Amino acid sequence: MDFIIKGNLCYSEGPECLMTLPGGYLVYAGGVCAGAYGELPQRYAGLPVTDYGDRLILPGFCDLHVHAPQFAYRGLGMDLELIDWLGRRAYPEESKYADLAYADRAYGLFADAMRKSVTTRLCCFATVHAPATLLLMEKLEAAGLMGYVGKVSMDRNAPEPLCECSAGKAAGDCEAWLAKASRRFTRVKPMVTPRFIPACSDALMKRLSALAREYDAPLQSHLSENPKEIKWVRELCPEAKSYADAYDRFGMLGPRTVMAHIVYPEEEEIPLLRDRGITMAHCPASNINLRSGIAPVRKLLTAGVKVGLGTDVAAGQTVDMLRAVTDAVQASKLYWRLTDRSAKALTLAEAFYLGTRGGGAFFGRVGSFEAGYELDAVVLDDSGLPHPQELSVGERVERALYLSGDCKVVEKYVAGKPILNRTDTAGNGA
Amino acid sequence: MDFIIKGNLCYSEGPECLMTLPGGYLVYAGGVCAGAYGELPQRYAGLPVTDYGDRLILPGFCDLHVHAPQFAYRGLGMDLELIDWLGRRAYPEESKYADLAYADRAYGLFADAMRKSVTTRLCCFATVHAPATLLLMEKLEAAGLMGYVGKVSMDRNAPEPLCECSAGKAAGDCEAWLAKASRRFTRVKPMVTPRFIPACSDALMKRLSALAREYDAPLQSHLSENPKEIKWVRELCPEAKSYADAYDRFGMLGPRTVMAHIVYPEEEEIPLLRDRGITMAHCPASNINLRSGIAPVRKLLTAGVKVGLGTDVAAGQTVDMLRAVTDAVQASKLYWRLTDRSAKALTLAEAFYLGTRGGGAFFGRVGSFEAGYELDAVVLDDSGLPHPQELSVGERVERALYLSGDCKVVEKYVAGKPILNRTDTAGNGA
Numbered sequence: 001m002d003f004i005i006k007g008n009l010c011y012s013e014g015p016e017c018l019m020t021l022p023g024g025y026l027v028y029a030g031g032v033c034a035g036a037y038g039e040l041p042q043r044y045a046g047l048p049v050t051d052y053g054d055r056l057i058l059p060g061f062c063d064l065h066v067h068a069p070q071f072a073y074r075g076l077g078m079d080l081e082l083i084d085w086l087g088r089r090a091y092p093e094e095s096k097y098a099d100l101a102y103a104d105r106a107y108g109l110f111a112d113a114m115r116k117s118v119t120t121r122l123c124c125f126a127t128v129h130a131p132a133t134l135l136l137m138e139k140l141e142a143a144g145l146m147g148y149v150g151k152v153s154m155d156r157n158a159p160e161p162l163c164e165c166s167a168g169k170a171a172g173d174c175e176a177w178l179a180k181a182s183r184r185f186t187r188v189k190p191m192v193t194p195r196f197i198p199a200c201s202d203a204l205m206k207r208l209s210a211l212a213r214e215y216d217a218p219l220q221s222h223l224s225e226n227p228k229e230i231k232w233v234r235e236l237c238p239e240a241k242s243y244a245d246a247y248d249r250f251g252m253l254g255p256r257t258v259m260a261h262i263v264y265p266e267e268e269e270i271p272l273l274r275d276r277g278i279t280m281a282h283c284p285a286s287n288i289n290l291r292s293g294i295a296p297v298r299k300l301l302t303a304g305v306k307v308g309l310g311t312d313v314a315a316g317q318t319v320d321m322l323r324a325v326t327d328a329v330q331a332s333k334l335y336w337r338l339t340d341r342s343a344k345a346l347t348l349a350e351a352f353y354l355g356t357r358g359g360g361a362f363f364g365r366v367g368s369f370e371a372g373y374e375l376d377a378v379v380l381d382d383s384g385l386p387h388p389q390e391l392s393v394g395e396r397v398e399r400a401l402y403l404s405g406d407c408k409v410v411e412k413y414v415a416g417k418p419i420l421n422r423t424d425t426a427g428n429g430a
Numbered sequence: 431m432d433f434i435i436k437g438n439l440c441y442s443e444g445p446e447c448l449m450t451l452p453g454g455y456l457v458y459a460g461g462v463c464a465g466a467y468g469e470l471p472q473r474y475a476g477l478p479v480t481d482y483g484d485r486l487i488l489p490g491f492c493d494l495h496v497h498a499p500q501f502a503y504r505g506l507g508m509d510l511e512l513i514d515w516l517g518r519r520a521y522p523e524e525s526k527y528a529d530l531a532y533a534d535r536a537y538g539l540f541a542d543a544m545r546k547s548v549t550t551r552l553c554c555f556a557t558v559h560a561p562a563t564l565l566l567m568e569k570l571e572a573a574g575l576m577g578y579v580g581k582v583s584m585d586r587n588a589p590e591p592l593c594e595c596s597a598g599k600a601a602g603d604c605e606a607w608l609a610k611a612s613r614r615f616t617r618v619k620p621m622v623t624p625r626f627i628p629a630c631s632d633a634l635m636k637r638l639s640a641l642a643r644e645y646d647a648p649l650q651s652h653l654s655e656n657p658k659e660i661k662w663v664r665e666l667c668p669e670a671k672s673y674a675d676a677y678d679r680f681g682m683l684g685p686r687t688v689m690a691h692i693v694y695p696e697e698e699e700i701p702l703l704r705d706r707g708i709t710m711a712h713c714p715a716s717n718i719n720l721r722s723g724i725a726p727v728r729k730l731l732t733a734g735v736k737v738g739l740g741t742d743v744a745a746g747q748t749v750d751m752l753r754a755v756t757d758a759v760q761a762s763k764l765y766w767r768l769t770d771r772s773a774k775a776l777t778l779a780e781a782f783y784l785g786t787r788g789g790g791a792f793f794g795r796v797g798s799f800e801a802g803y804e805l806d807a808v809v810l811d812d813s814g815l816p817h818p819q820e821l822s823v824g825e826r827v828e829r830a831l832y833l834s835g836d837c838k839v840v841e842k843y844v845a846g847k848p849i850l851n852r853t854d855t856a857g858n859g860a
Contacts, residue, residue: 072817072819073817073819074829074832074833075815075828075830075831076821076825078759078828079778096819109817288764289760291764291767291775293764293767293768294764294768317756317833320835326747330715330719333719334721336721337721337723338768338769345721348508348509386539387539388536395506398506398508399504399505400505401505402508402748403748405748405750405835405836
């Protein structure tokens with residue numbers, strides 16, 4: 001079942017190195033990407049070729065932080081900061097997912113939007129409801145996406161319909177869900193998901209950490225998003241040396257952990273995050289919309305912390321990862337201008353790297369077209385961006401990132417499997 | 431030729447007041463808007479009705495600052511600050527407009543994009559080339575847009591192909607163009623356009639100011655965009671009390687003047703700008719992309735300065751004014767968080783106001799659906815944004831602003847004249 005796709009290839013070879021191959025060949029052989037080539041090596045000459053002509057072919061993007069149940073109210077209610085926003089926007093909407101009929105409708109729209117987007121892999125929050133979370137996993141798997149979904153755990157400081165009341169019940173529910181979810185799906189896997197420190201008791205955190213080890217599951221949560229939240233965590237955990245330490249005390253920081261945001265890391269937290277090998281999900285649009293601020297990405301990268309990008313729908317308004325890439329560049333420019341002149345702004349090549357290979361590393365060899373990587377690829381029609389002058393492939397990619405609303409995803413491969421009909425030309429970022 | 435259009439109306443009655451009329455009637459009578467009504471008054475019962483069903487109908491948006499010749503390289507080359515960007519991106523591209531064949535191709539794409547966008551009125555920079563500028567005006571007029579276009583004037587600190595060499599020649603060229611342009615078009619009018627202080631000698635500024643009065647033409651330029659540019663102006667004009675004063679000394683600040691940016695106004699400049707009655711074109715995306723910073727819009731609004739929005743293509747990447755509205759909200763949130771906690775962030779209603787009625791005031795009674803306004807309206811199909819729950823018209827508008835890439839302009843009225851075919855469903859922001 002080996003094959004070749006042909007088109008204008010563009011991918012990261014490293015944080016500063018955006019590689020382009022006009023009219024290049026992307027080879028799928030032996031179940032993985034066998035490399036990207038300007039001229040087809042003789043040994044692949046017999047393979048079937050799908051020729052995408054003048055279209056752009058990019059690696060699949062990896063959305064490291066997205067809340068599926070919040071998709072229903074994306075682009076709405078951006079007038080609040082985090083804690084008020086959770087109480088007045090997020091929790092009321094998430095409560096609806098006790099109703100499986102509503103979940104079916106809403107998660108159907110989310111899965112369809114993800115299918116049509118440039119995203120191939122994701123780390124996704126669901127709600128506390130196990131049945132709806134299984135439904136979401138089923139829909140994402142059917143849509144052809146890969147990645148992780150988390151049933152959210154909360155046993156304190158949450159409204160009644162979402163609060164799992166006791167650590168025992170919350171951990172029991174999580175374990176029952178983990179047992180089912182681990183067996184039922186092949187492309188979408190469960191992820192232990194304590195919402196954040198304020199919503200999880202110590203007793204629950206201990207149990208969740210043990211469950212992650214027992215089920216060999218990755219873990220995701222939120223870290224240092226908003227000043228008020230950080231102050232609250234300090235009050236709730238006077239014994240913790242830092243917000244990161246509040247997770248670390250439970251053994252929750254490790255190479256299979258994604259922590260979203262990290263807008264206000266303290267000096268001593270940074271080496272801890274690096275040494276534990278966690279991956280930061282940088283969510284610039286969300287941090288702006290909720291007035292949280294701008295994460296010091298340059299500082300974290302320089303310190304050696306692993307970083308990927310997240311859309312954080314619905315605090316971020318769109319699931320479009322192309323926009324997340326340029327949002328990251330723009331946010332870093334303002335951080336340089338307004339906060340720290342030593343923090344060089346991200347280049348577009350760096351942000352592209354974060355959105356593909358940087359975040360992709362959390363899923364294995366994902367996010368590039370080098371030999372040995374999984375073949376995740378997005379075929380993009382940029383003919384909605386006419387131009388009077390000649391443009392290089394690199395320039396066309398740059399423009400597609402900044403003006404993604406005018407581009408269309410015409411095909412998408414996830415681990416070598418095409419998941420859109422060739423005739424489907426629905427816009428990305430829906 | 432009176433008529434009615436029907437649909438879900440949304441418009442500003444004031445900076446904080448976004449009015450919605452689900453299934454409302456927008457009446458065009460006697461050459462102007464005769465008001466928006468939830469129920470049709472008996473006196474209009476006989477007029478023909480175009481029913482847009484469940485679509486959204488918004489006032490036309492007013493782009494107070496856009497560079498037509500830069501449209502060709504929108505979304506490219508965002509790695510430089512203003513002065514370097516002008517030298518390495520803007521000026522080389524603008525030099526191409528000496529070639530009318532290139533201008534025809536490039537301005538054709540620009541006019542088509544403007545036609546399909548949510549913009550109905552604009553203040554537009556061309557280049558120094560009079561023939562190409564007339565061609566641009568012709569294309570915008572044919573596309574049905576209204577507003578002002580400026581042949582740029584520059585006689586110093588500009589590269590050879592764009593520098594008009596002497597104040598006399600530059601002023602003469604401007605006058606010859608003004609004479610032709612004033613007579614030739616009905617919907618698109620000329621605007622005197624000194625590029626900015628660094629590119630115009632005192633002698634040229636004196637002549638341009640006189641020409642604006644003589645031809646009863648409005649005037650546009652740039653003010654306080656970037657720290658390096660501001661420092662340069664201080665060196666070039668040691669006798670001016672401020673950057674604004676450097677224009678004011680030539681009588682260039684008045685109620686028919688648009689000044690783009692104003693990112694770093696000095697305390698004494700603000701009352702001057704208010705008292706002269708100029709309109710500020712706030713261009714948040716541009717100010718972020720070129721790392722200029724964030725303009726203190728709240729402070730200027732509170733002081734009574736008139737403010738509208740501009741896309742500033744190509745320093746801003748898109749001509750989509752819906753995005754400019756949400757960019758303005760987002761930039762103001764970061765300004766509040768990172769720079770000045772007394773500067774309350776813009777609400778979405780306020781930013782909508784700036785993008786329609788605020789900027790519209792520069793063109794007369796434009797930007798609202800109240801009786802007596804000109805009828806500029808955009809019919810928007812937001813069915814690309816599916817949702818599982820009921821949404822109010824206000825919520826749908828909010829979402830269309832944040833996720834404009836998934837909406838389509840299906841019709842647009844400029845001063846009562848429909849300018850898109852009903853079958854044209856090309857996306858906005860192209």
